[in-house]
Amino acid sequence: MADQISLPLVLFTAAVALFHLIYRWWNARRGQRKTHNEKSQAVHLPPGSTGWPLIGETYSYYRSMTSNRPRQFIDDREKRYDSEIFVSHLFGSQAVVSADPQFNKYVLQNEGRRFQAQYPKALKALMGDYGLLSVHGDLQRKLHGIAVNLLSFERLKFDFTEEIQNLVHSTLDRWVDKKEIFLQNECHQMVLNLMAKLLDLSPSKETHEICELFVDYTNAMIAIPIKIPGSTYAKGLKARKVLIRKIFNIIKERRNNPHVVHNDLLQKLMEEGSLSDEIICDFILFLLFAGHETSSRAMTFAIKFLTTCPEALTQTKEEHDAILKAKGRYKKLEWDDYKSMKFTQCVINETLRLGNFAPGVFRETKEDTKVKDCLIPKGWVVFAFLTATHLDEKFHNEALTFNPWRWELDQDVSNNHLFSPFGGGARLCPGSHLARLELALFLHIFITRFRWEALADQHPSYFPLPYLPKGFPMRLYNRE
């Protein structure tokens, strides 16, 4: 039997190998071929390879991002090409990948001019034509402005600080009853409820159903985009359709009953006048997604990192116990209390650096763009890989170690191009301050209320977005 199958198998393997070699040779040639900018200067594409047919280098990227050396994909290529900027083929399209912080800063700062956001098709189908990362130009600026206003310091200080604490406390009351929880799922649900509350989606049966459908929708955002019936991705697309229909119906009902007064986000968007119903629906859906996916993971990872670093946990506990003692158990924290959490800010920075909740940003070149001695032609996708800088030993000593003290002398991180968890330029995350506030208040309440015991070893995976494959099961004990 072994003899019968061995010849066809050998021939097949040889054919695949030959095909692959020809393909790589073709790609290499294409990478070396000269292209022309407007002034007709001859320059080359960055070095690189587009890997295997169809899947390109996505499998190598996946292997590295699920291993305990997530930067391996970049390290290998940096060595091979002697360049931090190289051609690859990821998530279904060829792209220039950049692990160069200077160039990444340039890419972020030039949004709308030399570059524009361009996410993979599968993601865009979920975000819709008007999800903030799908729109450009005036509409992006307008919607970005609305998001910034919605999440302004004033609102954080006077409305959200208290709302967040109320919701975290009531959620943690339920966790106490369960005793054993999967922290990742619980944080996910908690932050989704929080977003629905902060966005003033008036509590109703509709809002509850929207939250439930939203679970399928967000799962699809981080799933492999295979559109076959029953796949996570297909379920997400279906959930999106239902979600959009639901928001449409709410809008229609409000238009039919103009005498009923509402004071929520939807009403504000409807009163803008210039926004179509399609834009409003996609905008709300995107904000819900962007606001809960990353923040909930950051909460889970912060507790995970602290669990594995007892000195940092002790110091965080001391900081929060002192605040609690000064305030008294029944008083809510205020903005100044939040601002006084110096060590917690270091924990948050380190969690964002090591967690990489938004691994990178996708852009398309709007014109031929010169970088070092190379040229990226107009229309190419650039993946500015922020994770690569966050985990680079050159910039962060022992980069894979959780070390919040590294931020003690470096508290103002707003201009640090070696640390850009919230992106930059015209698309700088409008939710960054909210995300930090949520994380600090969550840590305060969780740490002052509980001791805990992790029930499984937790090795994070960073593909496609960071998560803990075992969900972080833990046993909770009330403190005191």
Ligand code: HEM
């Ligand atoms: C740990 C938490 C978070 C991280 C790491 C994060 C990261 C990012 C990054 C890197 C971008 C830029 C994407 C690009 O340039 O292509 C972005 C954009 C955005 N984020 Fe966040 N984010 C977080 C939390 C939030 C929250 C809480 C909200 C809202 C409530 C939010 C809303 C948005 C929106 C609306 C955009 C699109 C801005 C635009 O395109 O104009 N994010 N976020």
